[in-house]
Amino acid sequence: MTNRILGAAAIAIAATAPIGAQSAELRIGFINSLSGGAAIIGKHQLNGWMLGLESEGWGKNGDMLGGVPMKLFTGDDQRKVDVGLRAADKMLKSDKAHIVAGIIWSNILAAVQRRVIKARRIMISTNAGWSGMAGKSCSPYFISTSWNNDQTPEAMGQLINQDGLKNVFIMSANYQAGKDMANGFKRYYKGKVAGQILYKLGARDFQAEISKVRAAKPEALFIFAPGGMGVAFVKQWAASGAGKNIKLYTVFTVDHLTLPPIGEAAVGSYHTNYWQPDSDRPANVKFVKDYMAKFKSMPSHFASQAYDAPRLIAATLKKMGGKFSEGNLLAFAKAMRTTPYDSVRGSYKYNVNGFPIQNFYKREVIMGADGKPTIVTRSTVFTNHIDSHWEKCPKKNRYPAQVSAN
């Protein structure tokens, strides 16, 4: 009897002993807005993220990512700060995640990053480009595979200068990001502002505003109207006939998510973006082809930047020889900022605050050969564009200490 108990105890102890030979498992939490308003962005981000993992040979928990077994946890923040914090806490405490990735909305990033960085884990943004993160809240534990909020409208201001327009009307949604967009635009735009409207966030009927824009007789309209607002606006703009005399320039309004429901009405409008959907770079061609094959729709920039994140992680792990130290995630985070990888946007460098220094392009919506509107790249507006907040990032939190754009 005693022998049997001892035997069982021995087996039990053996089973709990650590298996020394294997390298540590990497645990990643991916948080996104998968329900609630604008769930479509979350869907594209998750699609891109999973496809990126797949391109690195990872299909299920325990598969290798960059030579390290990886376990994935996913969470839904429902576009609410408190829900996002709860998801992050679960990942940090019970799942013991090394990396928390994802996050679409700037206000959620602002809250979640603090927890993650305080726990000395790595925070990767695949979308939210909160300016505080680029400035005074910057941290070497943070990295972005998207952009800083201001960069895209800055490129728009520059583009309108390049297009020789000197009298532009500005419309944006009345909330923080909307004001940031207008300010980012004005930072580069040199001409006259014909008028400015801050419309109600969530608005769906813009006929009143369109009448006002038309009465001001500008050369062009610059508008920021993400999601359903943009769908409604662009359709109404076309139906009003205002586009006959006024050119339409947008940011985060017309993209591959909103183009199908907007349709023909968007043809002839311009926008700026860091991603060239029609680039013939091999990584991009493969991404677009694989995405279309798997999800039966054109990917968006939301998908492309989420696709890049796991590829950057894998490239960094490979560079570190398939090893990483749980106790020193800072070394891993820093290595991510200097590891070249095969991004769908082409190679780019990281600024001292973890935001990409990247090109921005002028894109136009044209009627495709198949009778459906499509987005093409027209020209490069900015080469290696640096965000305008990095100087506010405290010196001790900068990595690398200095960056040259090329």
Add this chain to the structure above:
Amino acid sequence: MGQLIFETVLNGLQFGIFLFLVAAGLTLVLGIMNFVNLAHGSMFMMGAYVAAWIFEQSGNFLLAAVVALPVILLLGIVIEYLAFRTIYARDHLDQVLATFGCILFFNQMVLVVFGAESQEFKLPASINFPFPLFGFTYPFYRLIVIIAGILVAVGLYLAITRTRVGMRIRAGSSNRAMIGALGVNVTALYTIVFGIGAALAGFAGIMIGPIESVESQMGEEKLILAIVVIVIGGIGSIRGAFIAAIFVGLVEISGRVFMTDILRAILEEEFAQTAGPALASMMIYILMAAILFFKPEGLFPARTG
């Protein structure tokens, strides 16, 4: 400037007529059945979704509108029969909870069935082109919305004042217990009223879906505006809803267009830019508070008018 004022009045009129379509059903159900139906906005959303779906299959807008309307009428009747019939006798808080649950159900259901993306619902160019009007262009489809809305308003007015069902509805709104005692089948009458209410919301969704964006949760904001309209107009009064809707439409639209400019005359530019939109979005609520102060029952209380 003159043209902008004219356009703004036209925009306000169009917005007001659209508001009337949403509010008419709500005021009927609340006024006659004393039933708080927050799911009214969901009927609006379902109208847009069903029409968008039929339009996608057939490519024919008229067919989509004509088929979607009875579908929503039927949907309203089914929901009334399955869910709401059992809670008429409960107090308003229970009704709010139950119908709020319906909002969550429908919002999630369209996500599951149709996906999270906004639906493709694009008007054919034959009815949605810039229509020349007194030296400027106005979207032709919005003129159709104005005409259709006025026709519905007239039709509803005639139905309620000139038909037997309308007479019962009016009687029901005056004294529920009495018409039951006189042998009118109140249960059936309620089902009809609820169905008509749902169909009106659905019609608004069908008309406005292609202009705006067909997506989950599109009904909630309209519901809030509709509640403002019926409170101003007097709960249960179709005439009140019509006048209040036009009034709210004009105030809302002109506030959005002119408020910032008006403030600019008396305030600094920076402050006007911030305060203008804020004040414009509060206008209709200020208006509502003012009207309730002088006429607590609304402009046309149903029991007297």
